[in-house]
Amino acid sequence: MKRYLLSIAAALVAIGTVAFNTPEKEYAMHVFEFDSSNPGGYSKANVENISKTYWKYVPGASLCGGSIKACRIQVSDAYVDNPLNPTALKSTFSITAQESSPGIAYVQSIPGTPTNQISNQP
Amino acid sequence: MINKTLQYDREREYRYWIIADTINALLLLLFVYTALSKLTRYKAFTVALEETPLIGRYASVIAWLLPVTEILIAVLLFFPRIRLIGLFTSFAALLAFTGYLIYMVVYIPHLPCNCGGVLNSLSWKQHIIFNVFFLLISAWGICISVGKRTSLKKKPP
Numbered sequence: 001m002k003r004y005l006l007s008i009a010a011a012l013v014a015i016g017t018v019a020f021n022t023p024e025k026e027y028a029m030h031v032f033e034f035d036s037s038n039p040g041g042y043s044k045a046n047v048e049n050i051s052k053t054y055w056k057y058v059p060g061a062s063l064c065g066g067s068i069k070a071c072r073i074q075v076s077d078a079y080v081d082n083p084l085n086p087t088a089l090k091s092t093f094s095i096t097a098q099e100s101s102p103g104i105a106y107v108q109s110i111p112g113t114p115t116n117q118i119s120n121q122p
Numbered sequence: 123m124i125n126k127t128l129q130y131d132r133e134r135e136y137r138y139w140i141i142a143d144t145i146n147a148l149l150l151l152l153f154v155y156t157a158l159s160k161l162t163r164y165k166a167f168t169v170a171l172e173e174t175p176l177i178g179r180y181a182s183v184i185a186w187l188l189p190v191t192e193i194l195i196a197v198l199l200f201f202p203r204i205r206l207i208g209l210f211t212s213f214a215a216l217l218a219f220t221g222y223l224i225y226m227v228v229y230i231p232h233l234p235c236n237c238g239g240v241l242n243s244l245s246w247k248q249h250i251i252f253n254v255f256f257l258l259i260s261a262w263g264i265c266i267s268v269g270k271r272t273s274l275k276k277k278p279p
Contacts, residue, residue, distance in 0.1 A: 003139075003143065003202050004200070006143045006144065006146065006147040007146060007147055007199070007200050009147065010146075010150040010151040010154070011150060011154050011200070014150075014151050014152075014154035014155040014158065017155055018155060018159050018162060067230075114163075
């Protein structure tokens with residue numbers, strides 16, 4: 001039994017840590033898609049512009065898989081203008097973009113991760 | 123003289139159990155924690171995997187397979203009789219994961235975010251250091267466990 005003590009303690013600590021770190025509340029999530037049809041396309045400045053001209057609300061859309069150019073981001077209630085009927089990202093929200101090639105940028109970071117999610121396209 | 127030798131043997135034995143059990147507990151903590159975090163944040167983990175180069179297309183399978191493997195390793199580490207198998211398995215798993223992380227850092231120019239990962243606050247490079255630490259720990263565990271088995275076999279009846 002003695003030989004199990006440390007193992008049991010380790011397992012309990014792990015379970016406890018996960019339990020206390022798991023968010024109690026599931027936030028409603030909203031997906032915004034980058035609109036590349038604007039002049040400048042996928043430029044860094046465009047990707048970093050959080051206005052609804054560049055980032056459009058696309059309810060229910062799934063995230064993309066890639067790392068070359070901006071695609072969609074998923075944010076929780078706290079980061080949209082109106083959680084019940086979102087139309088744009090909150091004015092205090094910020095997007096940091098990085099160029100993968102000249103004139104083509106991808107989203108590098110946003111606040112609120114890991115709850116908020118970044119997805120770029122290939 | 124015999125008493126001193128016996129006392130020395132007992133101290134060595136005690137030290138062995140302390141080190142072996144501590145290593146085991148640390149690895150068990152790691153595997154149980156990582157498995158449970160992945161399962162409790164399954165959706166976020168799957169999305170992050172989808173973004174990850176090389177394995178993105180198998181995201182849905184890996185999102186289950188990885189935590190299940192980690193729980194199996196934890197079970198192997200829990201029971202003293204099969205602990206050595208657990209140590210070898212954890213060493214192999216950590217080696218594979220560290221190799222993957224090194225490949226990503228060296229060859230992939232645009233690394234995706236770690237948002238679905240377990241240790242979210244760690245960067246990719248910090249994650250490698252973290253893994254190497256546990257890799258060394260499991261190698262140490264294997265060495266002392268194998269050494270102990272060999273010395274037990276050598277003991278006269």
